[in-house]
């Protein structure tokens with residue numbers, strides 16, 4: 001199980017560029033990662049965002065259901081909206097971060113599996 005956060009601030013969505021593995025490097029994603037054994041999805045997402053971005057987030061709505069991962073075999077991605085509670089996101093484990101306004105949503109090369117999720121988040125940006 002992989003969880004991802006659609007962090008929104010000031011009507012913009014935070015996108016993060018992966019540095020690894022080589023086949024995914026350069027692609028843009030929602031901050032997050034794999035849920036550890038015994039950990040809840042929501043706790044995993046809060047932990048991952050702290051590790052990856054150095055921020056504390058508060059989760060909002062679940063976006064859709066189980067989104068199939070482009071390259072994952074049988075794995076799915078669960079996504080929540082989120083807002084920043086503490087700190088400003090830093091690319092501690094990513095190549096770069098970008099805050100995307102609604103008209104910029106497709107200015108980055110999202111991982112293929114993320115594209116329909118980005119569209120589902122659009123209503124939250126206004």
Ligand SMILES: Nc1nc2c([nH]c(=O)n2[C@H]2C[C@H](O)[C@@H](COP(=O)(O)OP(=O)(O)OP(=O)(O)O)O2)c(=O)[nH]1
Nearest residue numbers: 002004029030031032033034069070071111113114
């Ligand atoms: N975090 C994240 N992963 C995504 C997204 N879309 C997508 O296909 N994936 C894939 C990429 C990876 O194969 C997998 C997430 O694994 P990960 O490597 O980020 O997990 P992790 O942080 O727990 O890292 P590790 O322990 O495996 O090193 O899900 C997304 O929007 N966010």
